[in-house]
Amino acid sequence: MFxxxxxxxxxxxxxxxxxxxxxxxxxxxxxxVDDIDLRLFFLCLNSRIFVIENSxxxxxxxxxxxxxxxxxxxxxxxxxxxxxxxxxxxxxxxxKTAQQLADLLALSSIDIxxxxxxxxxxxxxxxxxxxxxxxxxxxxxxxDSFVENLKNEFTTLLIAxxxxxxFKKARSR
Amino acid sequence: xxxxxHFGFKQVDVEKKQGLVKGVFDSVAGKYDxxxxxxxxxxxxxxxxxxxxxxxVSEGDHVLDIAGGTGDLAIKFRKKVGESGKVILSDINGSMxxxxxxxxxxxxxxxxxxxxxxxxxxxxxxxxxxxxxxxxGLRNVTNKDVALQQMxxxxxxxxxxxxxxxxxxxxxxxxxxxxxxxxxxIPKFGEFFANDEDSYQYLAESIRKHPDQETLKSMALDAxxxxxxxxxxxxxxxxxxxxxxT
Numbered sequence: 001m002f003x004x005x006x007x008x009x010x011x012x013x014x015x016x017x018x019x020x021x022x023x024x025x026x027x028x029x030x031x032x033v034d035d036i037d038l039r040l041f042f043l044c045l046n047s048r049i050f051v052i053e054n055s056x057x058x059x060x061x062x063x064x065x066x067x068x069x070x071x072x073x074x075x076x077x078x079x080x081x082x083x084x085x086x087x088x089x090x091x092x093x094x095x096k097t098a099q100q101l102a103d104l105l106a107l108s109s110i111d112i113x114x115x116x117x118x119x120x121x122x123x124x125x126x127x128x129x130x131x132x133x134x135x136x137x138x139x140x141x142x143x144d145s146f147v148e149n150l151k152n153e154f155t156t157l158l159i160a161x162x163x164x165x166x167f168k169k170a171r172s173r
Numbered sequence: 174x175x176x177x178x179h180f181g182f183k184q185v186d187v188e189k190k191q192g193l194v195k196g197v198f199d200s201v202a203g204k205y206d207x208x209x210x211x212x213x214x215x216x217x218x219x220x221x222x223x224x225x226x227x228x229x230v231s232e233g234d235h236v237l238d239i240a241g242g243t244g245d246l247a248i249k250f251r252k253k254v255g256e257s258g259k260v261i262l263s264d265i266n267g268s269m270x271x272x273x274x275x276x277x278x279x280x281x282x283x284x285x286x287x288x289x290x291x292x293x294x295x296x297x298x299x300x301x302x303x304x305x306x307x308x309x310g311l312r313n314v315t316n317k318d319v320a321l322q323q324m325x326x327x328x329x330x331x332x333x334x335x336x337x338x339x340x341x342x343x344x345x346x347x348x349x350x351x352x353x354x355x356x357x358x359i360p361k362f363g364e365f366f367a368n369d370e371d372s373y374q375y376l377a378e379s380i381r382k383h384p385d386q387e388t389l390k391s392m393a394l395d396a397x398x399x400x401x402x403x404x405x406x407x408x409x410x411x412x413x414x415x416x417x418x419t
Contacts, residue, residue, distance in 0.1 A: 004227055015231045043400065043417070046331025048229060050417055056400055 002115055003040060007051040009110045014049065021047055021104065027094075028055065029101050030063040033071045036116070042101055049104075062093030072113060077106035178315055181378030190315045191291075195266055197372045198242075198313075202268035204367040206243050206276075211362050212373075218245075220411050221308060224337045225249045227404070227415055233257040234303040237327065239292050239320075240264055240310020244273035247285050250306070256284075263288040263295070264310075292320040297327045304328075308337040312383035321396035328418045334398065340405070340412035341385035347408045355380065386412045 014021055024044040031040045041060070043050040066074075070088035080102045083089045091098050177184045180193050201208065209217045224246065230236055232255040238247045241262035250260045262277075262285055264270045270287050277285055290296050292307065292314050305324045314320045324334050342348040355377040363373025384392060386403050389412075393401040399419025403412045 007229065008226070011229055011231065043419075045417065045419060046329060048331050050229070050400070052400055052402055052417075054400070054402060056394065058399070 002118065003051040003053060005115055006040070006108075006110060006112075007049060009108050010049045010051070010104060013104075013108050014047070017107075019104075019107070021049070021100075024049075024097065024100050024104075027061045027097050027101075028058060029097060030055065030060045031071070031101075032063070032065045033068055034065055035067050038071075038116075060093065062091060062095070062098045064098055065090040065092075068116065072116065074102055074105050075108065075110055075112040179379075179382045181375040181382065187315060191265070194313045197375055198266040199268045200369050201363075201367055201372050202242075202266070202272050204369075205269070205272060206245070208363065208367055208373070211366055212359055216407060217309075220337060220406050220413070221246055221249070223404075223406060224306065224308060224335050224413055225253065227413060228253070228304050228306070228335055229333055230254060230304050235259045235261075235301060236304045236306070237261045237263060237295075237297065237302045239290075239295075239305060239307040239324070240313070241306075241308075242266075242269040242273060242310075244276045244285070246306055246308055247273070248277060248280050248282060250304075251282055251285055259286070261286045261288055261297075263290045263292075265289065265291050293323060295323045295327050299326050300329045301327050302329065302332055304333050304335065306335040306337070308335075309339070311336055311338050311389075312379050317384070318392060318396065321392055321398075325397040325418060330418055332418045334393065334414075334416040334418070336389065336393075336414040336416070337411065338389070338414075339380040339383060340389075340403075340409050343405065343409040347410075351410060386414075389414055 013019065021044060025047065027042075027044045029042040031042065032038070039053065041052045041055050043052060066083070066089040070078075070083055070086075073083065073088075080099050084091070176187055178187050178190050179185075180190050185193060198205075213220075228236075228250075230250060230253045232253070234254045235258060236250045236254060238244075238250060238260065241247050241264050244262055247260050247262040251258075254260060262270070262273055264273065267289055270289055274287060277283075288296065292310070293316050305328055307324070311317060311320065321334075328334060342351050356374075359377055360370045360374045363376075364370035367373070383389075386405065386409070390401045390403055393414060393416040396416075397418070398416035401414060401416040403414040405412050
């Protein structure tokens with residue numbers, strides 16, 4: 001739903017405002033938001049934009065890695081140069097293509113904070129589910145050490161989720 | 174080479190399947206919409222709305238709805254493409270097309286074209302459509318690989334194929350309930366509402382013989398599509414595959 005919402009908003013904007021995106025045609029851009037483990041691929045074909053989750057091992061024109069703060073800022077129209085200067089973004093490949101995509105995102109009027117909160121809400125629910133599974137599957141372990149581990153893990157999860165084992169597992173999938 | 178294929182749980186000669194499927198749909202055409210509402214408890218409308226919402230179809234687009242039957246997708250696509258666009262509803266079965274014609278007229282739609290066609294040999298030029306859809310039709314096609322290649326052929330570059338179809342339920346508990354429902358309740362509904370238990374027994378069986386989500390995705394990629402992703406709906410009872418021609 002997250003990707004579909006972005007895809008619909010971008011295409012609607014392009015159609016309604018008659019924006020020419022032929023410069024982006026045949027481009028595949030990877031965007032990775034590292035602190036929430038969100039990867040999106042933006043594919044532009046025949047003046048349509050697709051937001052997909054798997055590149056099917058095709059070569060990308062540019063790979064963008066950034067943190068959540070920078071990702072949100074992109075939708076709010078922050079200058080691309082400012083982001084690069086702040087070192088909140090890492091770009092491998094065509095900077096021109098990255099800039100063109102950033103311009104589109106800035107124009108899109110997507111309520112990205114709302115979408116992101118839904119997405120991260122899903123992750124937390126998933127992590128809690130995994131934790132409950134671990135509790136169920138660990139009845140043979142010593143209770144004290146298990147509770148201690150669980151407490152540590154929850155503390156890490158709440159304070160620094162990117163360092164949590166659960167997060168690392170989700171990332172490696 | 175294997176000359177037989179499945180028709181529900183039965184093995185039949187390849188050349189006989191099309192006629193058998195025709196028999197099923199000739200029989201159910203008049204009660205098709207009613208039965209869809211009864212069997213899915215109205216959920217099929219949500220699945221179809223999600224399909225339309227995922228389509229990226231906009232004003233002026235050309236859309237082909239294969240196995241379009243009674244026309245519920247075509248009606249929604251027609252609204253999206255507007256007067257400058259074009260929607261073609263195709264179905265191999267004449268009885269279903271007649272139901273579609275009546276249904277669209279009842280909605281005041283007169284500018285959708287109807288084409289009786291086999292999905293394995295679509296009578297359209299290459300690179301014609303921005304979107305091709307097939308909802309609850311692919312599992313009845315004998316040579317699915319050939320049909321997918323045809324869909325790829327008639328799509329423009331950047332065009333989207335949407336396959337809405339019953340699929341594999343992932344949750345074991347839901348699967349048990351679903352099996353019980355589809356093999357014991359649905360045929361009885363068929364008997365009660367449409368006076369046709371056998372056709373609805375076939376429906377339940379054909380769903381189990383249809384490729385699962387990952388297999389169908391691979392088939393779409395093999396047919397030439399550059400990308401294919403799927404989204405499970407109602408726990409995988411139904412999946413929407415979206416494939417892009419690159």
